[in-house]
Amino acid sequence: MKESAILQIGDQRIELPVIHGSEGGKSIDISGLLAKTGLTSYDPALANTAICKSAITYIDGDKGILRYRGIAVEEFTAQPTPNFVEVAWLLIFGHLPTFSELDHFRDQLTTHELLHEDVRDVYQHIPADAPPMAILSAALNHLACVHKNYLNVDDPESFLEVTASIISQVRTIAAFSFRRSKGLPHMYPDPRLRYCANFLHMMFSSPYQQYEIRPEVEDALNLLFILHADHEQNCSTSTVRTVGSAKANLFSSCAAGVSALWGPLHGGANVKVVEMLERIYEGGMTPQQCINNAKDKDNPFRLFGFGHRVYRNFDPRAKVLREACDRVLPNIDRQDPLLDIARELESLALNDDYFVERNLYPNVDFYSGILLRAIGIPTNMFTVCFAIGRLPGWIAQWKEQNEDPGSRIIRPRQVYVGNTQTGYVPITNREV
């Protein structure tokens, strides 16, 4: 028997269907509410609203579970050589790739890795200290100017090429913005290198000296990108879906995702975490003062890298990253005093009633910056690296929505609380 919910409004009683997810989640279908009752639902920040059905990523925030297409994220990161490109394929196309599918995808990434010279030329003229996330968002939109043949969103033939272009060129753009900020010559991608190795090469090689790629560093970067690859309907992903719901192309939809990710309450938190740890290291505050400031309701300060809308338990990505920091840093002979400070802060917070009562645990951003620093990535590139990792998720969600025959333009409602009708007053009659 189909389950339903009964809603009583005055004398009117209506039945609303209950939808069941494959992992037991339930949702009341209110899509007919307005038509049946004239009422809208009020859910600021959409904290109780499922905006779509999706088969891509599953999260159980109470148990701390994250799965891509049914596979626990830890299974990918525990592989001897974690492979971000394989995970990207899985998310976008729905199954683990065969050898030939993976080879073909890798070929496509290599074929499309060069940035159009016009795009490169335009960004030669921006200020050297321009924020890399601004460059990334603008450059993704700019790709639409030079790949006009990819703008038909309903052309399945070109989808793989557009996807490969974005995933591949985002690395090139990111490395380009970094080198420009340092006044260093731009390095072209090397088609012989794998995805992450190629990014490291474009970031750190110079025309007269090839950067030596250590396998531990390449694996750590793959692990980082995998952990960021998708996270169902978060702020940036729902932004990509909103833009894509208007049938906007993949370049502009992903550019919008980059803009949302930039915010310090979302992807920008990884920068804030390291700034906070650095402030403690430099003696600007003690770990305990940091905790006290975060608890003080009169202080806007937050313990960055803590708390999550969905996880009311450990974020599984934070667990993997903490272990990765413990493993990778000694392996590459790197000591980072910020890691000790992070551990101390974590322990203080996890034993403090304020954080315990609110179920605030470390999120993905708490340890990711320490691993990125160990790899040699500067702080202003952290959120860009998050974006590189998140792209396959954005593309998979955009594709799922675009292929859904039932998908409609996303257009929420509001509760209007402004003036009731009032007359226009000529400027000469207005009181000061």
Ligand code: ACO
């Ligand atoms: N430090 C101090 N207090 C916090 C923190 C924090 N990091 N996070 C939440 N709280 C408190 C809030 O003040 C609130 O307290 P109250 O009930 O007394 O008013 C309570 O915990 C609930 O927090 P909300 O802000 O309502 O939770 P929400 O789900 O809206 O926000 C968010 C989640 C934005 C992640 C929040 O926890 C936060 O700001 N964290 C710090 C920023 C951060 O790390 N962002 C990265 C998130 S992961 C990602 O986007 C990739």
